[in-house]
Amino acid sequence: MVAGSPSTPTGPSLKIGRYAVDPAVVLAPMAGITDVAFRQLCREFGSPTSLYVCEMITARALVERDSKTMEMITFGPTEHPRSLQLYSVDPHNMAEAVRMVVAEDLADHVDMNFGCPVPKVTRKGGGAALPFKRRLFGEIVAAAVRAAEPAGIPVTVKFRVGIDDEHITYLDAGRIAEAEGAQAVALHARTAAQRYSGQADWSRIARLKEAVTGIPVLGNGDIFCADDALRMVAETGCDGVVVGRGCLGRPWLFGELHAAFTGTPMPEGPTLGAVGRILRRHAELLTAHIGEQKGLRELRKHMAWYLRGFPVGSQIRRSLAMVSTLAELDDLIGQLDHTAPYPPEAAEGPRGRQGSPGRVVLPEGWLDDPDDAAVPAGAELMHSGG
Structure with a gap:
């Protein structure tokens, strides 16, 4: 489009x-x-x-x-x-x-x-x-x-x-x-x-x-x-x-x-400068939610996705992936080429986990009876999403 x-x-x-x-x-x-x-x-x-x-x-x-x-x-x-x-x-x-x-x-x-x-x-x-x-x-x-x-x-x-x-x-x-x-x-x-x-x-x-x-x-x-x-x-x-x-x-x-x-006009893809501002906004929201130290640590996992396809040097990428304060983030964002245009072919398409297909691990006998309504044992011991 x-x-x-x-x-x-x-x-x-x-x-x-x-x-x-x-x-x-x-x-x-x-x-x-x-x-x-x-x-x-x-x-x-x-x-x-x-x-x-x-x-x-x-x-x-x-x-x-x-x-x-x-x-x-x-x-x-x-x-x-x-x-x-x-x-x-x-x-x-x-x-x-x-x-x-x-x-x-x-x-x-x-x-x-x-x-x-x-x-x-x-x-x-x-x-x-x-x-x-x-x-x-x-x-x-x-x-x-x-x-x-x-x-x-x-x-x-x-x-x-x-x-x-x-x-x-x-x-x-x-x-x-x-x-x-x-x-x-x-x-x-x-x-x-x-x-x-x-x-x-x-x-x-x-x-x-x-x-x-x-x-x-x-x-x-x-x-x-x-x-x-x-x-x-x-x-x-x-x-x-x-x-x-x-x-x-x-x-x-x-x-x-x-x-x-x-049916409204399609927005332009962001420049690298705009991505930097979005990164900063993301950091602000995380900081408000869980504090600066924990928030910046959470932000690190997003860095490679945000920068995908953009011309960013390896040293800045590594530094952004280890960022720990808002001041440090501001300094690194300032070093980016803010005029670099959005690279649609390199930035779009599949991202995140993909991996390979594999055999699904099931409880023993799981496929024996689809009408068995017994609750599987131990399935809710974990306390987080999967």
Whole structure:
């Protein structure tokens, strides 16, 4: 798409419960990334009425008031709706967590994670492994919906295509989630075995849209620019897009998505000087959230993504990757070539974790009976997202 030129409005309209998501763009929850600072930065570029989801939270850790978890569910004063993603393999724990959300007014929307492919999660029957257990999956969704109902909090569900090519679960998962009262479903169009490798199979999103007709279906996977989002909607008929790795180091992508879906002029890609100012803003938001020392340490993981494709010398890159104070950051930003133009071919495309496909690690006997509703043992001992 040519920067600065208007486009034809093609964005779908999306409502999740009582909330209009306009344009129909969702920031995917990403562990260690979508904290309150990064969400605020994305909102500043995009629409305040799109949806920006908090990092994944373990239901048991929330109920136990784990200190790190309580810090992770911080929302900004103007953040609305407040969107929280919960992970659980236990209907009881999920219900307790959602009841806590309702009683203490912790969030306005609850999403549930059944898509994580990380071995430490799947080996306990969690994440992308769980939808194979159809009855248990349905009971967890139903528990969340019932607990959220008194407050009118919408519950949504995110999952993958399946465990691997031999164990496809997404169509059943979509139909079950709809039947149990979920307000929307989102599909990452890869199997757990693919992890983040290869290409997402968007045809699966189209098939899910055909199977689930009463609630919105959102598509996720390989949205790295605004044209990708428009193409996904056109090819699949999905009701909205979920953006994850494509915005790493590129929070301005939400401004481009807003333009693409509303038919307004596409903003120019930022110069290196503008990226420096965005970096500084990110640092300010992190500092306000967790203090300067911890905030700058968190910022380091974003540096390579922000600078990708730009002409930045190796010494400055190394220094930025070790930055520890705002004053040091200001000095390093001042050394950048602020006039360097945005390099679209080098800066865009896949970013973040990709890796290789691999066998999904599952509990012993996990694939024996898809209707077994027993809660897997030990799956909620971890206290952070995966």
